[in-house]
Amino acid sequence: MTINDVARIAGVSKSTVSRYLNDGYVSDENREKIRSAIEETGYQTNVFARGLKTNRSKLIAIILPRLDSFTSIQSLNGMNTILSQYGYQMVVVPKNTIEEDEITYLRRITTQGIDGIIVLAHAITDDHVAIADSSKIPIIFVGQYHPQAHTITLEDFEVGKQVAEYVNTLDINHVLYLSVSESDQSVGVMRKQGFLQHLDNPVRTLITGFQQKDAYEIMKRESETIKYDIVVGATDNIAIGALRYLHDHGVEVPKSVKVVGIGNYDLSHYMQPTLTTLHIDYQTLGRNAANAMLSLLEKDFTYTLESVDLELIKRDSSQ
Amino acid sequence: MTINDVARIAGVSKSTVSRYLNDGYVSDENREKIRSAIEETGYQTNVFARGLKTNRSKLIAIILPRLDSFTSIQSLNGMNTILSQYGYQMVVVPKNTIEEDEITYLRRITTQGIDGIIVLAHAITDDHVAIADSSKIPIIFVGQYHPQAHTITLEDFEVGKQVAEYVNTLDINHVLYLSVSESDQSVGVMRKQGFLQHLDNPVRTLITGFQQKDAYEIMKRESETIKYDIVVGATDNIAIGALRYLHDHGVEVPKSVKVVGIGNYDLSHYMQPTLTTLHIDYQTLGRNAANAMLSLLEKDFTYTLESVDLELIKRDSSQ
DNA sequence: TTGAAAGCGCTAACAG
DNA sequence: CTGTTAGCGCTTTCAA
Numbered sequence: 001m002t003i004n005d006v007a008r009i010a011g012v013s014k015s016t017v018s019r020y021l022n023d024g025y026v027s028d029e030n031r032e033k034i035r036s037a038i039e040e041t042g043y044q045t046n047v048f049a050r051g052l053k054t055n056r057s058k059l060i061a062i063i064l065p066r067l068d069s070f071t072s073i074q075s076l077n078g079m080n081t082i083l084s085q086y087g088y089q090m091v092v093v094p095k096n097t098i099e100e101d102e103i104t105y106l107r108r109i110t111t112q113g114i115d116g117i118i119v120l121a122h123a124i125t126d127d128h129v130a131i132a133d134s135s136k137i138p139i140i141f142v143g144q145y146h147p148q149a150h151t152i153t154l155e156d157f158e159v160g161k162q163v164a165e166y167v168n169t170l171d172i173n174h175v176l177y178l179s180v181s182e183s184d185q186s187v188g189v190m191r192k193q194g195f196l197q198h199l200d201n202p203v204r205t206l207i208t209g210f211q212q213k214d215a216y217e218i219m220k221r222e223s224e225t226i227k228y229d230i231v232v233g234a235t236d237n238i239a240i241g242a243l244r245y246l247h248d249h250g251v252e253v254p255k256s257v258k259v260v261g262i263g264n265y266d267l268s269h270y271m272q273p274t275l276t277t278l279h280i281d282y283q284t285l286g287r288n289a290a291n292a293m294l295s296l297l298e299k300d301f302t303y304t305l306e307s308v309d310l311e312l313i314k315r316d317s318s319q
Numbered sequence: 320m321t322i323n324d325v326a327r328i329a330g331v332s333k334s335t336v337s338r339y340l341n342d343g344y345v346s347d348e349n350r351e352k353i354r355s356a357i358e359e360t361g362y363q364t365n366v367f368a369r370g371l372k373t374n375r376s377k378l379i380a381i382i383l384p385r386l387d388s389f390t391s392i393q394s395l396n397g398m399n400t401i402l403s404q405y406g407y408q409m410v411v412v413p414k415n416t417i418e419e420d421e422i423t424y425l426r427r428i429t430t431q432g433i434d435g436i437i438v439l440a441h442a443i444t445d446d447h448v449a450i451a452d453s454s455k456i457p458i459i460f461v462g463q464y465h466p467q468a469h470t471i472t473l474e475d476f477e478v479g480k481q482v483a484e485y486v487n488t489l490d491i492n493h494v495l496y497l498s499v500s501e502s503d504q505s506v507g508v509m510r511k512q513g514f515l516q517h518l519d520n521p522v523r524t525l526i527t528g529f530q531q532k533d534a535y536e537i538m539k540r541e542s543e544t545i546k547y548d549i550v551v552g553a554t555d556n557i558a559i560g561a562l563r564y565l566h567d568h569g570v571e572v573p574k575s576v577k578v579v580g581i582g583n584y585d586l587s588h589y590m591q592p593t594l595t596t597l598h599i600d601y602q603t604l605g606r607n608a609a610n611a612m613l614s615l616l617e618k619d620f621t622y623t624l625e626s627v628d629l630e631l632i633k634r635d636s637s638q
Numbered sequence: 639t640t641g642a643a644a645g646c647g648c649t650a651a652c653a654g
Numbered sequence: 655c656t657g658t659t660a661g662c663g664c665t666t667t668c669a670a
Contacts, residue, residue, distance in 0.1 A: 002647055002648085003476040003648065003649095004647080004648095008665065012656075012657085013656065013657045013658075014647090014648080014649095014657090015649080015656075015657060015658080015659095016651080016657075018650085019650095019656085021648095021649095022649075025656090026656085027655060029517055030655085030656085044646070045647085045648075046371070046430075046432075047366050047367075047432035047660090048368075048369075048371040048374070048432055048646080048647075048649050049367075049371050049646070049647030049649085050367075050378075050647080050648055050649075051366075051367035051432075051648090052365070052367040052646090052647080052648070052649090052661095052662045052663065053647090053648055053649045053650075053662055054648085054649070054659085054662095055367070057367075057432075059410065061408075067395055067396045067399070068393075068396065068585075072388050073387060073392065074387075075523055076386055076651095077386045077387065080386070080413055080416050081416055083415040084417070086562075089380075089412060090410065090411055090412075090656085091378065091409065091410050091411075092395075092409055092410075092411040093408060093409075094396070094399055096666060097399050097400055097403045098403070108363065111363045111365075112363070112366055113367055113370075113376075126559070126658085166531050177648065227551075247667075262640065266387075266453050266586070267585070267589055269593075270586055270590055271589055271590040271591075272590075272591030285539035306546075315388050320662055321662095321664085322663065323663080323664095323666095331641085332640070332642075333641090333663090333664080333665095334640075334642080334643095334665080334666080335640060337641085337665055338639090338640085338666095340664095340665095341665075344639065344640090345639075345640090346639060346640085347651060349640085364664075364665050365662085365664070366663085367662080367663075367664090368646090368662070368663030368664040369663080369664055369665075370644045370664090370665070371645095371647065371648085371662090371663080371665090372664055372665045372666075373645055373646095373664085374646090391662085441642045548657065587664065597651095602655090609658080
């Protein structure tokens with residue numbers, strides 16, 4: 001079934017059918033004939049033929065670190081709710097299964113029939129920006145700010161601030177803050193600064209990775225020599241790693257040491273004790289990214305950036 | 320950069336370049352010229368033009384219930400490791416964001432430039448089979464067996480059996496088994512049968528949903544009137560729902576009542592008490608599905624179905 | 639082993 | 655508002 005069949009049955013030319021399918025500009029009479037011809041034939045437009053002319057596929061590639069990451073999946077979910085409304089589908093590409101270099105990969109797929117790329121990033125390098133610049137399709141980075149690229153971010157400074165303000169209400173003296181590498185501008189720099197600048201108590205900062213075991217390890221190696229009565233993790237996973245370390249070493253939480261995380265991962269309310277954390281609505285982050293993408297793709301598409309809800313969830317690990 | 324540019328630079332015809340890109344049948348001399356022309360130009364084949372002739376996109380659609388499901392994501396992960404090796408990418412479609420009827424949706428995308436569809440299903444209806452039959456592209460159903468469709472499944476009878484055998488070793492008298500609707504042939508029928516047929520103790524079976532809260536609710540409504548000293552959930556989520564109910568009602572686990580789940584979701588070792596469960600390697604399930612798909616898509620592709628690891632993980636909730 | 643040529647199904651000028 | 659026409663970039667006969 002091609003557009004020709006529909007045209008023949010409807011008794012019009014294929015351009016009229018094409019017009020019906022796209023802009024409009026068809027008389028009511030023909031419009032009805034075409035509609036019924038399409039219904040009769042079950043015609044579906046051939047995406048390859050259309051793409052050959054228009055270079056549009058209604059496919060957005062989403063590059064993310066791993067599939068088993070709570071925050072990535074939440075964002076993905078948010079994106080999908082928006083994208084699917086406009087007929088876009090997501091090509092999901094977990095970075096950990098890409099064999100080539102990320103930059104090479106990005107460059108390659110910019111010409112592979114995809115309409116846009118959303119990258120959930122922990123860092124934006126000059127190479128990333130260069131590719132985004134030279135690419136014919138839009139690339140949006142989520143989670144990291146960069147002045148020369150399309151980026152959608154959390155207000156990480158505010159995130160850090162809100163957590164600090166909560167910590168200030170607690171009856172504690174020495175804070176241990178577990179951060180991540182400063183190559184991550186958002187979590188490693190802004191979030192940390194927001195936290196440190198608003199904190200009233202003395203604090204020691206340690207740098208670790210995003211995995212629970214990274215946090216566990218750094219606690220094992222370093223925490224013995226540090227005086228602290230609260231551990232704040234830059235993410236829930238980090239806080240959970242610390243919590244497990246404390247648990248394994250007989251430290252009572254929250255009695256001897258309190259623990260606070262950031263992100264409100266689903267795990268956090270299953271922990272024992274349940275983890276106090278700042279809820280971050282990652283679905284909104286995803287929706288923002290999707291809307292930003294659509295605004296670059298669809299003309300007359302407008303949207304307003306939703307502000308991402310932050311809410312302190314007080315649980316047992318801090319009280 | 321088109322195939323014409325490459326042909327011009329290499330000093331051959333575009334058919335020769337096309338042959339170089341596909342089958343072969345090019346002299347060594349020309350082969351080298353073309354290779355270097357491609358390198359020089361950074362040529363990438365236009366997927367729309369190729370698709371128009373070949374109807375191949377190297378895209379596999381994966382339909383899954385929701386994105387926030389542990390088992391789905393694990394399977395997805397497994398699929399991706401295989402598919403990406405062969406240059407295929409996944410178009411991920413969460414069912415909960417599809418507005419139209421699932422059957423309509425399936426029928427629609429079979430003609431939308433996708434090479435194959437993998438459906439993570441809780442049930443296979445006649446409509447599903449009809450579409451799979453009439454579709455020009457392969458459709459594989461994962462998780463549910465059906466004699467007239469391509470299906471990849473777990474050995475759910477064996478799953479039930481292994482759990483029953485473990486329960487038989489425990490010092491308990493009355494079993495409460497929380498199952499799901501029999502419309503789910505795998506979990507609702509086979510898994511249950513495997514369990515019931517190998518169990519030595521008396522058992523009461525209750526039907527609930529896949530969500531924790533479903534299990535929580537059924538416990539609230541029904542468990543008071545039932546005598547049991549162990550609850551076995553057909554999935555970890557169900558077991559966790561029961562565990563939370565017991566916890567909220569002051570029942571000591573495992574002292575008064577033991578709890579066992581199936582699946583080994585990541586949550587399960589965060590529970591308090593940690594949940595005894597049968598580990599199921601869903602990544603292998605995903606790999607099997609991907610391999611099955613490739614065998615339908617790529618000629619000369621052979622594979623052997625991997626058997627899905629099952630392993631009983633004894634944790635605190637049962638001992 | 640190669641090149642010429644036809645055409646995949648569609649969109650978008652353009653002329654009417 | 656409609657039809658004619660010219661490709662989009664590629665693969666695939668076919669004849670050489």
